[in-house]
Structure formats: C-alpha cells, structure tokens
Amino acid sequence: MATTTQPAGIGTASGDGAQVASSIARLITDAPVPHPTLLKTFGAMMAREFRVLGRNAPSTFIRAVMQPLLFAFVFAYVLPKIGSGFGTGAAAASGLTFSTILVPGLMGSMFLMQGMFGTTMPLVMEFSWQRTIEDRALAPVPIRVLAIQKITAGAIQAFIGAAIVFPVVYWVHAPGQGPHIDVTNWFLLAAVMVFSSTLTASMGLWLGTVVDPRKMQMVFAVVLLPLTMLGCVYYPWSALHVIRWLQILVLINPMVYMTEGLRAALTPSIGHMPLWAIMLALVGGTAVFGYLGIRSFRNRVVG
Template sequence: MTLADTADTADAAPPADSAGPRRTGTGPARPPVARAFAAIVWRDLFVAGKDLWFLLAQVLMTPLFMLFIFTRVLTMQGIVGVGFADILLPGTVALATFTTSLQSVAVPLVKEFGFTREIEDRLLSPLPTALVAVGKLVVATLRGLLAAVLVYPVGALVVGTAPGRWSSVPLALLIVLLAGWVGAALGMTLATVLPLQRIQATFSLFITPIIWTGCVHYPWQRLAEMPWFQVATAINPMTYAAEGLRAALAPHVTHLPVWVCLLVLGAVATVATVAALRTFTRRAIR
C-alpha cells in the first residue's frame, strides 16, 4: 500500500467519536424529564407533610361540624330524618375532596406568582412549563384524596353509620380522583387568570355557590319540583362528584347514573386541565 492509498483511507475513515453520542459543553448532563418531575412532586409532598396538622384541621373542621349539626342536632330535634346521613356523608366527602384540591393549588400559586416569586425556581428546572403545572395538579389531587380518606371514617363515627361496601371502593376512589383533579385544575385556572388583589374575594364568591349548588345536602333528582334550581346544580361539577359517591357508597339513595357522573367529570377534567395549563404557561412567561 502506497502513502497515497494510506492518506485516502485515513480521509475516508469516520471520526473516532462519530459512533457514540456527543456531549456539548463541559457541564453535567441534564437529568431525565421523568426523574426531574418525580423530584418536584416528591418535594411538594414532603413540604405538605410538614403542614399535616394544619391540613387535618383545614380538611376536617367544616365537614365534621356540618355532619354533626345536620345528622345529630337536627335529627334529635326531628327536623331531619334519620336516613339523612346516607345522603350527606357521601356529599361531604366530595366537598372535602373538591375544596381541598382547589385550595391546595390555588393558595400556593397566589404566593408563588406574587411577592415571593418562588415559581421562578420551579420554572428553571429541566422541565417543560406545562409539566411544572401538571406536578402541582398531581400534588393537589393527592391532597384531595387524603381529605376523602380522612373525612369518610371520621364522618362515619360522627353520624353513626358507614354506608358502602368493599366492592364499591374502586369506584369511589375513581370518582374522588376525578373530583380532586377537577378542583385542582379549576383552582389553578382561577389563580393564574385573576389579578392577585382580587383572588381572595373571588375565591369566596366561587366556593360558596359550589358548596350550596353541588348536591352535597340533597340528591339531584329530588329537585324536579324546582327545575330552575335543578338546571343550576347540573352546571356545577361538584354535583356529579357527590352523586357519584352516593352511587358508590349508598346506592339505595336516589342518585344519578354512574356513567353520567363519570362522563361529566371526565369531560370537565379534560377541559379544565387544558385551560389550567394554558393560563399557567401564559402567566409564567409573562
């Protein structure tokens, strides 16, 4: 082989590092998206665990007082029937799930987008902005699930009955997760759309009709004699969470069909998630 042939062969040979991946820069490689997402979610859960006692007080206070007054005090006075507990307990679990998830994402976002600007630390993580928002929705939904798990047994002790069967647990968990996700998505949308100075007042205006038009205290089908109010409650996603939990925990009580509750909650969860991710991304970029 001549020198010319050797030179031609050397020119044709590929570079030594072409077969392997190239690393640009001298810094460490970025962690995988899944690992970064899990780390952010775990951090939020760890911080939430430090405020567990405050969460317990926040979650249990209103539902337990509501159950005690309606099923003990008013029942003792003959104002409310004895079987009212089977109507109210599933509705109270739905209420605790929905409001806990909503507040768990909305209240921190108000602070993080406000004076502290803590949200900027999260936006610098190796994650797309939408995944940062999804992480917050996941944590808020899990807190809503915890609220349901706490309220149901303690509420059953208050009212003296625990409607439901073990076979209904999967359906109840599915409805609770959907209700929690809907509450979290709506809370994120409110917190990222409204001006900071109006958020607190708007929360009160938003949560109050959610509670009283959400079929927490009454079955939807028994509103037939008030069609205008029945239509108003049909607009409220809380209605389908409460009715779905009645179908799972107290099927002997009048309730909407389970498939209707799952269909509406799934549709609202999809629409609310898209809206929440868009408004979060727009607010983060601004």
C-alpha cells in the same frame, strides 16, 4: 556579554499553573453530562411538595377535618338528639339517615375545598412580588410539566381530605343515625375519587393563574359558596325534580357530578344520575380545565 537570569521559582510556578489548568480542563471534559429525565425531575418536584406538606401537616389536617367534623356533629348528632331536622319521622322509619346522604356530599365538598385551596393558595404566594415561581421554572422540563405537577399535588391533597370524611362521619353521630354505606363497585369509587380530585385541582390551577391574587378571597367567596350550596351536598340531585328549573340549572355545577358519582358508588340505593353522565362530566371537565389551567399557567410564567 551580559546574561539575563530568571528569578528562581518563576519557571516552576508557571509550569505548575499550566499543569493545574490542564488538569481542570481534563476534569471538565471528562465530567459526566447530566441527563435529567421528566420522571426524575417530576419526582424531585413532588418530593419538595411533600416536604412542605409535612412541615404544614398540623394546619393542613385541621383545615381538612374541621368542616366534616362540624357538619357531622350538627346534622348527625345534635339535630337527631333534639328531635329536629332530617332523620326523624318518616325518614327515620324508612331507615334512611341524614348521615347516609351527607357522606357523599361532604366528600364532594372536601374535594372542592381541598383541591382548589391546595392548588390556588401556593400559586398566589409564588406569583406574588417575590416571584418564587421563577425558581421552579428553571427546572430542566417544559413549563407544562410544572403545571401538571401543581395539579397532581393539589389532587393528592383533595383525595386525602375527602378520605378523612369516612372516619369522621362514622364516629360522630347519634345512636342509630350512622351512615349506611354499601360499596358494590370499588373501581367506580376509585375512578370517581381520582377524577374528582384532579378536576378540582385543575380548576384551582386555572383560577390561580387568571385571577388577580388581591381578589382571590372575593373569588372564593363568590365561587365556593354557590358551588357548595347548589352542589347536591345535602340532598340528592333526583330530589330536585319538584323544582325542575333548578334541577336543570345545577347541571353546570361540576360539584353535582362529584357528589352524584360518590352516591352511585357509596349509596346506590339512593337515586342518582346515570353513570354515563357522571363520568362524561368528570372526565370531560378534567380535560377542559386541565387544558385551560396549563395554558394560563404557562402564559403567566412566561409573561
């Protein structure tokens, strides 16, 4: 009777393969299940933003410092030196310098520029044909958390950009033309700076998700220039009482409330808006543009 012999090693190899497969199955079964939290994921996304910001630190710093440096040099140093412009005559006799008015205005301008640029320009690149935003959308968090992270990153850049104004204006001015800052309410200053930076970042998120990236440069030219020139940067809002229609018209400009809030906190001796109106506009504007920005961001990512 013929017997069938099994080649040597086949049974052993089959047994080893089954054992390896069983070991892998056990490892998969016993592996810890990851439980990502909103806070951890949000922190990881912010850490990535800071790494990118650190790599681009020189260009970011130059972009943040050039505008206040040039304005302070021209208005607080050159014009007083040549005896022209604000800071001479009756204004100088009263002790009011243009740099005193310029500090809150420049800070408001930096909030607008840094907050909007810091939020909108990354979105333009991420929503380009490469669609790198899809990599971020794979994070185990709702899309709205990614939108809030974008607002937070832009607000931090705006806050830093506005803070740079202080040393620039203090160092760059003609003799006797330095700013007279009197902070009597630090809580008010912190609240105005936080809500101003968050408001501009929310506006940047909204613009970056509703405007065609190819038209973004035109939008910035149309939006930033009027907001800055009519945002009470170079004059307090109360000084517009002689042009009553303009004083009422500029109330639709969110930058007015930023600069007026900073004047209330930094130079309370200069006339400014009522605090309730300032905080109502800043808090309400942050809520409205934050909602619009988060909704349009989600629609853009999902669509």
